[in-house]
Amino acid sequence: RARYESGDHVAVYPANDSSLVNQIGEILGTDLDTIMSLNNLDEESNKKHPFPCPTSYRTALTFYLDITNPPRTNVLYELAQYATDSGEQERLRKMASSAPEGKALYLSWVVEARRNILAILQDMPSLRPPIDHLCELLPRLQARYYSIASSSKVHPNSIHICAVAVEYETKTGRLNKGVATNWLRSKVPKKNGTNSLVPMYVRKSQFRLPFKPSTPVIMIGPGTGIAPFIGFIQERAWLKQQGKEVGDTVLYYGCRHEHEDYLYREELARFQQEGVLSQLNVAFSRDQAEKVYVQHLLKKNKENIWKLVNEGNAHIYVCGDARNMARDVQNTFYEIVAEFGSMSQPQAVDYVKKLMTKGRYSLDVWS
Numbered sequence: 001r002a003r004y005e006s007g008d009h010v011a012v013y014p015a016n017d018s019s020l021v022n023q024i025g026e027i028l029g030t031d032l033d034t035i036m037s038l039n040n041l042d043e044e045s046n047k048k049h050p051f052p053c054p055t056s057y058r059t060a061l062t063f064y065l066d067i068t069n070p071p072r073t074n075v076l077y078e079l080a081q082y083a084t085d086s087g088e089q090e091r092l093r094k095m096a097s098s099a100p101e102g103k104a105l106y107l108s109w110v111v112e113a114r115r116n117i118l119a120i121l122q123d124m125p126s127l128r129p130p131i132d133h134l135c136e137l138l139p140r141l142q143a144r145y146y147s148i149a150s151s152s153k154v155h156p157n158s159i160h161i162c163a164v165a166v167e168y169e170t171k172t173g174r175l176n177k178g179v180a181t182n183w184l185r186s187k188v189p190k191k192n193g194t195n196s197l198v199p200m201y202v203r204k205s206q207f208r209l210p211f212k213p214s215t216p217v218i219m220i221g222p223g224t225g226i227a228p229f230i231g232f233i234q235e236r237a238w239l240k241q242q243g244k245e246v247g248d249t250v251l252y253y254g255c256r257h258e259h260e261d262y263l264y265r266e267e268l269a270r271f272q273q274e275g276v277l278s279q280l281n282v283a284f285s286r287d288q289a290e291k292v293y294v295q296h297l298l299k300k301n302k303e304n305i306w307k308l309v310n311e312g313n314a315h316i317y318v319c320g321d322a323r324n325m326a327r328d329v330q331n332t333f334y335e336i337v338a339e340f341g342s343m344s345q346p347q348a349v350d351y352v353k354k355l356m357t358k359g360r361y362s363l364d365v366w367s
């Protein structure tokens with residue numbers, strides 16, 4: 001049984017793509033199955049090893065080290081000593097320096113070109129650092145968080161997530177893939193019944209449904225921002241089944257095209273039919289000439305929004321991967337509150353701030 005509440009996050013420990021790991025082994029001429037141990041020389045440190053040791057280079061590069069983010073300047077500085085070509089060595093030193101031209105070069109050649117450690121080794125043929133030092137320099141591979149897209153009342157034995165697989169072409173023509181999303185994509189259980197293991201833990205959050213089910217909720221979540229709201233709606237449906245009085249459940253969702261990326265389309269239609277979802281407002285941003293986003297729909301329904309907030313004591317939730325969206329939505333609330341509450345702009349800002357401190361306006365936003 002998985003212990004979680006709707007609105008919690010799950011942290012997933014991913015693994016790096018084996019082809020990237022193999023290519024690093026090949027380019028450095030390393031037998032990846034060699035066993036090694038990396039020991040912390042700082043005696044004050046309470047950690048004897050930066051990651052579980054002894055281990056193989058393959059395990060370290062697959063599970064413990066970040067090999068996909070563009071390396072930071074301190075890593076380039078340390079690597080420079082191993083470039084036998086003076087031009088490459090100079091370029092690495094320059095990028096690691098605080099001089100404006102060095103910073104600009106680092107920004108364009110590493111950050112904007114999204115060069116990971118393998119791309120740097122490929123594009124600097126004289127740079128062949130010892131693998132031990134590379135393992136020491138690379139940062140730890142981080143867990144990725146996901147907003148749980150299920151209710152434990154309905155799915156006590158499973159945790160659902162909703163994520164977009166990250167994949168993009170870099171300026172150098174390479175195809176970069178997001179570590180966790182592509183790894184998760186390969187974890188679909190096999191037809192022969194073999195399970196896939198995904199190491200994870202649940203992180204409690206403050207993003208919670210109101211204590212009283214009769215309190216209305218306004219949920220605003222474009223794209224994968226819909227994730228926690230699927231859990232919320234499932235939970236409200238379950239509460240209704242238990243005979244509880246459930247308040248208005250209002251969703252503002254957004255995607256690009258109705259026929260392309262409308263997530264949970266069938267589920268949402270069913271929830272609406274069953275009367276669990278009182279309002280389903282969907283903004284299709286690219287289905288017409290002018291872009292339509294969730295905040296435009298909020299404005300369109302401003303009178304109803306104000307009624308739910310002012311008379312119904314509704315709780316407002318905003319979730320998604322765009323910081324701009326959260327800001328635009330908040331500005332829209334200021335406008336609605338100012339207009340219908342007959343308040344000045346500062347008073348409206350204060351009103352929304354109070355909603356936040358009372359736990360009636362909650363954010364779950366990442367970028």
Ligand SMILES: Cc1cc2nc3c(=O)[nH]c(=O)nc-3n(C[C@H](O)[C@H](O)[C@H](O)COP(=O)(O)OP(=O)(O)OC[C@H]3O[C@@H](n4cnc5c(N)ncnc54)[C@H](O)[C@@H]3O)c2cc1C
Pocket residue numbers: 009014068114144145146147148161162163164165166167168177178179180181182224227365366367
């Ligand atoms: C609290 C919290 C909740 C979250 N909930 C969700 C959720 O419910 N669903 C969800 O999908 N994600 C969610 N995320 C984001 C998630 O944790 C991961 O960041 C995301 O899935 C990408 O992980 P990845 O390992 O696949 O990609 P990574 O390997 O981490 O690569 C992603 C990085 O690639 C770069 N990148 C991506 N696209 C491009 C591009 N076109 N051009 C250049 N660079 C690019 C960016 O720097 C980006 O940070 C959440 C994050 C937090 C902090």
